Amino acid sequence: MYTLVELTDYPHTVPSLIDLYQRVWSRTGSDFAERFQRHRSYPGFRCLVALRDEQLVAFSYGYQSQEGQYYNGLLARALGPELSQKWLSDCFELVELAVEPSVRRQGLGAQLCQRLLADLPYRTAILTTQTNNEAARALYTRLGWQALFEPFYPNTSQPFVIMVKELQAERVA
Numbered sequence: 001m002y003t004l005v006e007l008t009d010y011p012h013t014v015p016s017l018i019d020l021y022q023r024v025w026s027r028t029g030s031d032f033a034e035r036f037q038r039h040r041s042y043p044g045f046r047c048l049v050a051l052r053d054e055q056l057v058a059f060s061y062g063y064q065s066q067e068g069q070y071y072n073g074l075l076a077r078a079l080g081p082e083l084s085q086k087w088l089s090d091c092f093e094l095v096e097l098a099v100e101p102s103v104r105r106q107g108l109g110a111q112l113c114q115r116l117l118a119d120l121p122y123r124t125a126i127l128t129t130q131t132n133n134e135a136a137r138a139l140y141t142r143l144g145w146q147a148l149f150e151p152f153y154p155n156t157s158q159p160f161v162i163m164v165k166e167l168q169a170e171r172v173a
Helices: 011-024 031-040 070-088 108-118 132-140
Strands: 003-006 046-054 055-065 091-099 122-132 146-152 162-167
Touching: 003 108, 011 031, 011 046, 011 055, 011 091, 031 108, 046 108, 046 122, 046 146, 055 070, 070 091, 070 108, 070 122, 070 146, 070 162, 091 108, 108 122, 108 132, 122 132
Parallel strands: 091 122
Antiparallel strands: 003 046, 046 055, 055 091, 122 162, 146 162
16 A cells, blocks of 8 residues: 655655665666755645655656746757747646656556646646657556657657646646
């Protein structure tokens, strides 16, 4: 059984969150830790963590996408003015979803995404994932996301896909 909680209620889990990210994405160093701390200061920041027996096993986070933010600028350049206006003007950017490999394929990623987007005050949401990450793309498609633009190269040689979703359906009346 998993418990999903807001990071603000469990701030002591941040070191575990950073460790999990590094394990899931096979990365080391402080790049993610620094980026995560910066993202926590962005408007609309929201992070959910999944705990099993008080151990962090998954997380997802995002924030309000705004002009002046680094990734918003990359997205806007790729999408052009018309699509940027439609998808970035009132937008939540889903930045990361990481699930411990031993607990994948149990619906935890879907639960995190759905809860993260629930009741947000934004009109749209946007994310990027690697074009060859078939599991992630299938998950997002099942959750109502649509591929908008690919290939997208966010300062990397690896191609990504930009996926979008309208959030009106996510709002609870």
